[in-house]
Amino acid sequence: MPDTQALVNDFLNKLKKRKIEGSQATAKQTAELLRSVISQTRMPYTNQAAALIHSVKAVGERLIAANPVELAVGNVVRRVLHIVREEDLSLTTAAMAGLNLSAESDDEDDTDRDNHPALSAAAIAAASRSTLRPPSLQTLLEDVPDSAAVPHTSSSGGDSEGKSKSADKSSRSRKLKHDVIEAVNELIQDISTCHELIAEQAVEHIHQNEVILTLGSSRTVLEFLCAAKEKKRSFRVFVAEGAPRYQGHLLAKELVTRGLQTTLITDSAVFAMISRVNMVIVGAHAVMANGGVIAPVGLNMVALAAQKHAVPFVVLAGSHKLCPLYPHHPEVLLNELRSPSELLDFGEFSDCLDFGSGIGAPLLHVVNPTFDYVPPKLRRA
């Protein structure tokens, strides 16, 4: 636990200080972190899944609070919780089936058999209680007596049954952890390889002699375009530079080194050029439950222009970016203002800024949002 605690704190710090950015990186790290948390969680005999969930939740809430804008963190936490629940459910059903089987097939063990039905009934009852059930009034009220009842039944079952049950349970708990960790590994795998899967679909969407517009830089988009290029589709790409981070420059550089015809334009020229563009393909930071997209700043403008000119607006997002939250007032709540120095040079404007502080209310505000919200109706796919 101390190890994980240190890890968790470390990750929390990184998130808070924005040292880690980008949904893929954060998602991966979160998943790995949760994996280690899970493996280190001490599992009680009963309701291991609940314990797992409890510990994951505790860590997850802290992670989300550290950087609420990185929705990928929350997504991964929820995915892991879902995994735990699923695994637990499948294990329980398997266990119940197994118990039934053992009860039926065990002939020699008379005592066991005698006890088995009772045990099995009790075990099934206990098992069903120990499996995670969606919180309801019943479960909440049963929680306390539940834990008392289970040992009771186990003790009533006798040592052998108790042992077997506990053995069952411990084996089951071990198995649960094992399964969960396996599933989390799969999740990490998914996060890493989402690009390839998305890129495979590129060929269906990009055809010959098309002109594509994109803004900023997204690895998904890069892989997408390169996959299409591999299939010998020749097309041109307009890259809007995406100030103030100018990630469009990076993307353009990548594309050029891979041999694609690229033209770099300023963001302000997007409206001018969009009439000559066949498709707009962008990456996203997160996709909300209503279909809205949190994207790098400037994409709302592009989406509006695309809608006006009836150009398809396509968003590429890995599964770790799908978020079950609904955006309320996303420009403010789900946005982050970055340093004004990216826009204004402090040195040049120091006189103006000082002017404000002397008087009282500052006269000059600089707004440098990171993200844009694109409503679902502007998005084609």
Added chain:
Amino acid sequence: MDPRRTARTVSDPKVRQVGFFTPAPPERSVSDPPRFQDPIQPPSPSPTQVNDHSPSGNSLSPVMIPPAHHHSDNFLRTALQATSPTKAFSYSAKTVTIPPENEDVASSFSPGRKVVSAKSPSSFPGVKASSVPASELTTVSVVNLPPGISEKAGGASVEVQNDRPVSAKTLKEKTSKAERRALQEAQRAAKAAAKAEGTKASSAASKVVTSANTKPSKAAKSSSQKNDGSQVAASEKKGGDRAPEKDRKKDAPHPRMQYDDKSRVEKAKKRAVVKQTEARNRVELFRHLPQYEHGTQLPDLETKFFELDPMHPAVYKVGLQYLSGDIRGGNARCIAMFQAFKEAIKDYSTPPEKTLIRDLTARISSYVSFLIECRPLSISMGNAIKFLKNRIAKLPLALSESEAKSTLMLDIDRFINEKIILSEKVIVKHAVTKIRDGDVLLTYGASSVVEMILLHAHELGKHFHVVVVDSRPKLEGQLLLRRLVRKGLSCTYTHVNAVSCIMQDVTRVFLGASSVLSNGTVYSRVGTACVAMVAHAFHVPVLVCCEAYKFHERVQLDSICFNELGNPDAISKVQGRKEINYLDGLVNQENLQLLNLIYDATPSDYVSMIITDYGMIPPTSVPVIVREYRRDHLWS
């Protein structure tokens, strides 16, 4: 004719350096750049040209405007001094017969069709005094052949040279398309001859001239387009139907790019005053726009300062300021140009054997072509130049030189005062009525009018907040921001990408414009369209503030047919942020193209209202203003 015509085409590629050209037919080197050849050359070519032309001219009926006209027209268009070329043109066939009637030629084409025509006979003779960007003036500039030739040899060498090649070209083109035009001209000439006024002929000539002018002159683009004359000329030109568009297009992007003919481009380059190396990696879509490598011109120009005798130092200075970007903004450029012209007029003295009007117009045209080389003219500047040439053409002959000069200077002052300074005040007065307390106003880039509006409203004591939206690569908003904050306005500064985040809080949007076109499209700094579109999506009213002299008859559908390309290096380098250097070393890669648009076209549906010195009008009323008020006030 044909062999000759083709010969001509080959010899004289019209290379126009500035402005945007649409690919003109090879014959019509639409964008013949002003050719600044040394003085020595003109004489020799002229004879050849004359020879060339005369046969063609001869082939045409006497009334017909020989190709020289076209050439001259083209020159006019290119704002080249048409003098030389026109002279070169041997309108000898008919020119000799027609007495020069320059003075009567009206400045404006439309109304002055007749006047022009009166002049045109003289012009036909082959001397186009000045290739006024305004097509109207072109007619005026048409001068008699005989004097033209002599002038050519002696006169403004620079202009002459420029004109000559152009004129030769235009002549060629004219003859090539000449059949149609020849017929028209013949008819017109016949009529004119019948009337013994030469008015009609002059009109025909003017038409030719204008068409010629339209072709070459980019500067004249806006003006020429406005001119009916240009239209006339356009019709005269070969492919008359497409002439108007061609004219416009000629004014538009630099045709050089469009030509695959390397020889033409090379010739143009040789004649250029400003040596501009073409940028590599031009964007395909914008091949019709001139694109140069920036930064290579200034030192060149500086060294040439003392070599260019015909160029007045004030004009030279303004050209350099354009080139380096010291002067920005439509009004500032216009005023600076006019101040320089005033200086030039003050120092001007009519050379012997020349008339003031023609020569001065020619000289102004040469100045304009030089300015075009430094930086393509904005539409408002084109209008202003048209006005000036108009006024020059309307000078009564009886005036002495000093009187004429002072009149002109007064006219220029009046124009600047009325159309720019006073109209700004009127616009401000109208606009502040639209600002209420508690407003959040958004503005984009740095527009002089909007700045005045905001400052004035602040002085009136209104409380409002300003959002300044800026964009790369010019980052003009920072200048505006600094000035506003100094005056004590509370401002927010942001980048154009964030405009959709900030638009929710905004109550009004004020935008400036470089020009407003006839269909209500607002032509202004790139990015304005984005801002207007987002404002429209958030149901925020958009008010465009634009002086009436910036209106234009043209129609533009999108930002691609006519634009200006800036320095592509400005995109790859981010000023003030050294760490953004991803593209170092990649600039010359084949696959990478950098596109730096300067202007864009905002559709009229995004604009709620246009505030001009004639009042507050909806975008649909722009053609009305152009039609009604221009004619009366500006060109009267």
